[in-house]
Amino acid sequence: MAAASKADAPVPLFSRLIVLLPATLFVWFLTFLPEVSGGAVLTWKVSWIPQLGIDLSFMVDGLSLLFALLITGIGSFILLYASDYMRGYPQVGRFTLFLVSFMLAMLGLVLSDNLIALFVFWELTTITSFLLIGYTHEDAAARRSALQGLFVTGAGGLAMLAGFILLGQAAGTYSLSEILANPDALRGHADYLPILILVLCGAFTKSAQFPFHFWLPNAMAAPTPVSAYLHSATMVKAGVFLLARFTPVLGDTEVWMATLTIFGAVTTVYASIIALTRTDLKQVLAYTTVMALGACVMFLGAPTRAEGGDPSIGLIAAVTFIFVHALYKAALFMVAGNIDHEAGTRELSRLGGLRRAMPWTFAAAALAGLSMAGLPPFVGFIGKELLYKGALAWPAEPYIAVAAIVAAKVMMVTVALLVAVLPFFGAQRDLPKRPHEAPITMWIGPIVLGVIALFGGLLPDLTAETLLLPAAAAVMGYQPDYEVKLWHGVNIPLILSGITVATGALIYAKRATLLAALSRGVAALPLTGDRAYDKVMVWLAEFAAWQTRWLQGGVQRRYILVVFMTLGAALAVTILVRDALVWPLPQVSANFVEWGVAALIVAATISTLLADSRLLAICSLGVVGAGVALIFLLFGAPDVAMTQLLVETLVVVIVAIVLLKLPDFRGEKRPTSAGRVRDALVAGVVGVCTTLIVLSVTAQPPQRAITDYFEENSVPGGFGRNIVNVILVDFRALDTLGEVAVVAVAGVAAYALIMLRPRRRSGKRGEETGT
Amino acid sequence: MEPIVAVLVGVLMAASVYLMLSRNLVRFVFGLVLISNAANLLIFAGGGLTRAAPPLIASGADLPASGVANALPQALILTAIVISFGLLAFALVLAFRAYQELETVDTDAMRVAEPREDAAELEETPRSGDRTV
Numbered sequence: 001m002a003a004a005s006k007a008d009a010p011v012p013l014f015s016r017l018i019v020l021l022p023a024t025l026f027v028w029f030l031t032f033l034p035e036v037s038g039g040a041v042l043t044w045k046v047s048w049i050p051q052l053g054i055d056l057s058f059m060v061d062g063l064s065l066l067f068a069l070l071i072t073g074i075g076s077f078i079l080l081y082a083s084d085y086m087r088g089y090p091q092v093g094r095f096t097l098f099l100v101s102f103m104l105a106m107l108g109l110v111l112s113d114n115l116i117a118l119f120v121f122w123e124l125t126t127i128t129s130f131l132l133i134g135y136t137h138e139d140a141a142a143r144r145s146a147l148q149g150l151f152v153t154g155a156g157g158l159a160m161l162a163g164f165i166l167l168g169q170a171a172g173t174y175s176l177s178e179i180l181a182n183p184d185a186l187r188g189h190a191d192y193l194p195i196l197i198l199v200l201c202g203a204f205t206k207s208a209q210f211p212f213h214f215w216l217p218n219a220m221a222a223p224t225p226v227s228a229y230l231h232s233a234t235m236v237k238a239g240v241f242l243l244a245r246f247t248p249v250l251g252d253t254e255v256w257m258a259t260l261t262i263f264g265a266v267t268t269v270y271a272s273i274i275a276l277t278r279t280d281l282k283q284v285l286a287y288t289t290v291m292a293l294g295a296c297v298m299f300l301g302a303p304t305r306a307e308g309g310d311p312s313i314g315l316i317a318a319v320t321f322i323f324v325h326a327l328y329k330a331a332l333f334m335v336a337g338n339i340d341h342e343a344g345t346r347e348l349s350r351l352g353g354l355r356r357a358m359p360w361t362f363a364a365a366a367l368a369g370l371s372m373a374g375l376p377p378f379v380g381f382i383g384k385e386l387l388y389k390g391a392l393a394w395p396a397e398p399y400i401a402v403a404a405i406v407a408a409k410v411m412m413v414t415v416a417l418l419v420a421v422l423p424f425f426g427a428q429r430d431l432p433k434r435p436h437e438a439p440i441t442m443w444i445g446p447i448v449l450g451v452i453a454l455f456g457g458l459l460p461d462l463t464a465e466t467l468l469l470p471a472a473a474a475v476m477g478y479q480p481d482y483e484v485k486l487w488h489g490v491n492i493p494l495i496l497s498g499i500t501v502a503t504g505a506l507i508y509a510k511r512a513t514l515l516a517a518l519s520r521g522v523a524a525l526p527l528t529g530d531r532a533y534d535k536v537m538v539w540l541a542e543f544a545a546w547q548t549r550w551l552q553g554g555v556q557r558r559y560i561l562v563v564f565m566t567l568g569a570a571l572a573v574t575i576l577v578r579d580a581l582v583w584p585l586p587q588v589s590a591n592f593v594e595w596g597v598a599a600l601i602v603a604a605t606i607s608t609l610l611a612d613s614r615l616l617a618i619c620s621l622g623v624v625g626a627g628v629a630l631i632f633l634l635f636g637a638p639d640v641a642m643t644q645l646l647v648e649t650l651v652v653v654i655v656a657i658v659l660l661k662l663p664d665f666r667g668e669k670r671p672t673s674a675g676r677v678r679d680a681l682v683a684g685v686v687g688v689c690t691t692l693i694v695l696s697v698t699a700q701p702p703q704r705a706i707t708d709y710f711e712e713n714s715v716p717g718g719f720g721r722n723i724v725n726v727i728l729v730d731f732r733a734l735d736t737l738g739e740v741a742v743v744a745v746a747g748v749a750a751y752a753l754i755m756l757r758p759r760r761r762s763g764k765r766g767e768e769t770g771t
Numbered sequence: 772m773e774p775i776v777a778v779l780v781g782v783l784m785a786a787s788v789y790l791m792l793s794r795n796l797v798r799f800v801f802g803l804v805l806i807s808n809a810a811n812l813l814i815f816a817g818g819g820l821t822r823a824a825p826p827l828i829a830s831g832a833d834l835p836a837s838g839v840a841n842a843l844p845q846a847l848i849l850t851a852i853v854i855s856f857g858l859l860a861f862a863l864v865l866a867f868r869a870y871q872e873l874e875t876v877d878t879d880a881m882r883v884a885e886p887r888e889d890a891a892e893l894e895e896t897p898r899s900g901d902r903t904v
Contacts, residue, residue: 040810143901456879554885556799556878557792564788590772598775605786621804628808631776632848635820636840640848644811651804658863662797662870669794669877679792687785690809694777694816704817707843711826715833723826723835728845738852746857750864 006331015083015096017183019076022103026072029065036065037470039479043177044580053117054176055687059113065455067110067237070469074233074330075103077445081334082225084441089223090223095135099226102128106234111239115164115174119157122202125235126153132230133222142221152215153206158240160202166195166666176245183477199242200259204231207293210267214529217286224337227282232289240296240322244644247300247315248477257301257395264298265404267291272411276507277519281336281346281419288372288415291408292325298404299390304391304476311480314390317383318483319472320602323463324371324383324606327453331368331446332419335361339423344432353428356483357435362424362445367450370422371457373413373501377486379456379463381497384409386484388493406496413504414511421508442762460484557671562718564682571689580696601627614659622652639724654686776816783809796866796876803862807855811848818844 018079032042043055060068082099083432086092105124110117127150132145146436159542168174170189179186187190203209208216219231243260250256268291275287299321302314319602338361340346343354355362368376374384387409391401428435437443456463464484473479488494507514553563575581604623613618625648632641720726728736783805790802818841826842828835870876873883 023775199812234874317789329839363818377848398894404826552783552885554882556881557794560791561875564792586774588774594772594775598779601779602782605782605805608784609789610803614797617801621801624805624808628812632778632815632845635772635822636824637815637845637848638825640845640852643849643852647852651856651859654860655800655804655863657869659797661867662876665795665797667881671792671794679789683788685787686788687860688786690813691777691781694780695774696812697817698773698819700776702817704841707818707841710842711828711835711839712833715828721828722831723828723842724845724849727842735850739853742854743857746861747889749862753864753868 009088011083011087013094015086015092018096018100019079019083021100022075022079026069026076029072032060033067033466036060036062039470039473041177045113047277052114053168056117057175057177058111058180059177060111061474062472064110066319066467068107071103071110072327073107074326074449077448078225078229078330079447084439085225085337086223097129098131098135101391102230106238109238113176115168115176116174119161119164122238123154123157125238126150126157127402129230129235132226133219133544135223136221136257139221145218145221149215149219152212156202156205156212159198163198163202165190166198170195177365186249187253193255196256199246199250203237203239203242204263207236207297208290209263209294209297210270211529212269213290214273214533216290216528217283220282220286224282224333224340225753227286227515228330228333228337231286233326236289236293237322237326240293240300243300243595244318244475247304247475249415252304257303258299261401264294264301267294267399268298268408272408272516273521275415276411277522277768278426279348281339281348284415284418285333285336289410290322290410292329295320295387295405295408298401299387302390303395310478311482313386313393315475316472316480316482317390319384319475320383320386320468322382323468324453327373327449328380329367331364331449331710332372334366334446335368336419338438340436341432343435345534345764348422350429350431351423352426353424354435355424358437360447364443364446364450365420365424366688367454368446369416371450371453373416373504374409374497375386375501377454377457379453382457382460382484384497385488385493388496392492400594406500408501410503410507413501414507417505417508451729456664457486460486481612490584517652520587561682562685568682568685568689571693572685575689575692575696581692582695582699584701597627597630597634611667611717614664618641618652618656618659621655622648625651639722644726772814772820776777776812776820780809780813780816783812794877794879796878797871800862800881807851811851814844814851816850826896832875
């Protein structure tokens with residue numbers, strides 16, 4: 001790896017000291033344990049945008065505390081690990097900043113009590129993980145993986161935001177604790193299905209469920225500490241966390257159970273098959289992560305109460321497995337990083353016999369691997385037994401659930417052997433580096449996590465009472481009365497466990513032939529998510545190019561056409577949707593003079609349109625302006641009429657002067673006749689819609705509130721008897737100042753345009769004529 | 772009278788849109804003049820039309836006589852007239868200078884900022900006036 005050459009560079013002090021931050025937070029969160037495991041929910045709130053019901057508020061219950069402890073606890077070891085692993089990498093400070101930012105965002109996500117704040121933290125984890133995956137940004141593959149993760153999880157996040165807003169509207173509050181306090185309000189709501197689909201989009205993309213799973217293995221482009229942290233224990237668990245969080249309000253419906261079970265089961269089986277076909281240690285672990293996420297999603301689909309009102313074993317199993325998986329997966333990723341770092345390769349085919357050179361790493365791998373394989377007395381065994389029990393208690397088609405989870409678990413045993421046994425036993429082969437043990441900072445973390453997994457299993461009461469059952473209570477919505485035990489006697493789950501371990505070991509023993517056949521089968525799959533992603537990205541780019549060409553073709557008429565087509569469509573749709581059509585037409589009361597003025601304006605407008613000579617067109621324009629001035633005069637606006645007449649005169653004079661310098665209409669380029677028909681159509685639609693809007697507006701009596709104010713205050717407040725003038729120079733004097741400024745700027749700009757000719761250009765023109 | 776003004780606004784609007792869509796910069800300027808007239812009339816009609824009663828307060832009185840014209844749209848239109856005059860003056864100078872530099876008033880040929888990418892544009896455009904390529 002790149003770091004190898006500078007492996008003896010000193011470790012910066014800050015990358016050691018920063019470990020204190022998560023460690024302190026971890027201890028602080030530990031102090032919440034007694035209260036929260038007693039069933040208390042602690043909240044803390046700062047108003048942020050109270051008008052919109054958006055608060056920065058935090059909630060600590062069993063579920064969020066379990067996640068907070070995992071995030072800070074594992075985070076401490078990861079930062080410690082990274083301080084040595086990243087030695088010699090460029091810009092370690094930046095890396096540490098990203099990692100700590102990610103950790104805080106993740107903490108915010110799990111502790112947030114407000115849906116919008118939760119979304120913000122959710123997107124912050126997306127952005128920080130983008131920065132972390134793309135950390136080695138000179139590498140094109142890393143950049144692609146980072147962008148892929150950003151797009152997939154970002155798109156899901158946006159869908160989730162829409163779901164949150166619907167959910168907040170439906171529940172009448174954006175506060176999670178208030179939503180959770182009224183769990184039955186949403187299931188019967190008319191928007192339940194859209195909310196569910198949108199929220200699931202967010203959760204499934206983030207937690208890499210099939211068919212969105214492909215970004216997670218690609219994210220292994222990140223340095224190993226990132227993989228160990230984000231892609232095992234934290235970020236990818238955010239989707240699972242979200243599902244667990246909403247189980248009390250959205251769960252327990254048929255569509256919830258069916259969707260989660262199917263997606264979870266497909267993901268878990270598919271990913272465990274792919275995991276076996278990979279030869280890169282990190283890739284294998286990445287696919288087992290997808291498998292674990294699938295299992296979590298699948299078991300979150302369990303009903304919150306078993307038949308007869310007993311606590312749901314499926315949900316307890318899901319929560320337990322989250323805990324079990326976080327422990328062993330973070331440890332195994334760190335082990336993989338150690339092997340990579342100290343032996344120089346992660347290829348399974350080249351690894352072997354490292355047990356003597358790396359005893360501590362081997363010990364950590366063994367502890368974590370045993371937990372992963374689900375052997376007693378590790379907490380992984382409890383997790384697996386619970387999964388089997390939960391699957392056996394499935395409300396519909398339990399055999400499918402059992403088959404899926406047993407198949408996945410069999411392959412987990414094989415993978416555990418591949419990861420924890422294969423690199424350490426057998427003959428040592430030719431390695432790029434002479435292997436030696438990693439520094440203590442890099443093996444202490446996995447060892448401690450492995451030991452926790454061991455004691456978690458040895459003391460099931462303690463683990464369950466303090467951590468797992470309070471978390472399960474938050475998921476189920478009630479305190480479960482359930483005893484988690486290591487030894488349940490000989491029962492069906494135990495028999496299944498025996499079969500699982502034996503089959504897994506058998507596959508491991510026969511891996512040479514079996515896995516090769518499996519790899520060939522997988523390679524024959526026609527379309528993977530990764531390739532589909534590429535196709536979608538190409539299509540998106542082509543669509544954007546096409547749209548830009550159409551909307552911004554570079555021809556002025558095209559821009560104007562787009563603007564007025566949009567205007568026409570917006571007006572027409574508004575008139576139809578708001579039912580603003582005035583029918584029958586109102587009575588027209590107008591005298592002879594008024595009819596005459598109207599006819600004059602129409603005639604002059606038509607004359608402007610059809611004029612062959614510029615002078616006729618300009619004169620017609622003047623007539624239109626004078627006609628409008630007459631309307632102002634007739635209807636009580638002499639000031640306006642006067643101004644209009646003066647300005648119109650000026651316009652005619654100035655336009656005439658300028659136009660004499662421009663070519664006349666002879667030989668002008670016109671649009672084609674088809675183009676003119678289209679232009680006339682757009683113009684007609686805009687004109688008709690404008691007329692309809694004015695009709696609809698004038699059918700209502702005008703709002704006179706502001707006018708009344710001006711009329712009442714004109715004399716006492718402005719000391720003027722011409723109300724229009726008082727408005728202009730007194731009530732709205734700032735507007736008038738702005739208007740004067742606009743005219744002044746226009747005048748200056750026009751003057752500049754005329755007077756300041758670029759000398760360079762005229763010189764160039766001279767050269768052109770010269771050649 | 773309101774329905775008549777409504778139709779007038781529509782006619783002015785349609786004429787100005789049609790003129791703005793033509794290829795000739797001169798006609799575009801004509802469209803600009805018409806559209807500001809249309810907008811002013813629209814605001815005027817929106818405030819309600821009152822015959823021959825300007826919003827004035829008789830000396831000695833504190834309030835205008837009941838039924839005078841709505842003063843607010845008049846104030847708005849006065850501002851609008853002046854602003855649109857400024858806009859028109861600037862547009863005219865811009866058109867004039869564009870003609871001086873490019874020697875054409877055909878907007879399809881004015882492609883200095885966004886040169887042609889491919890031939891599949893709106894309609895076939897002669898490139899004689901296009902001095903920049």
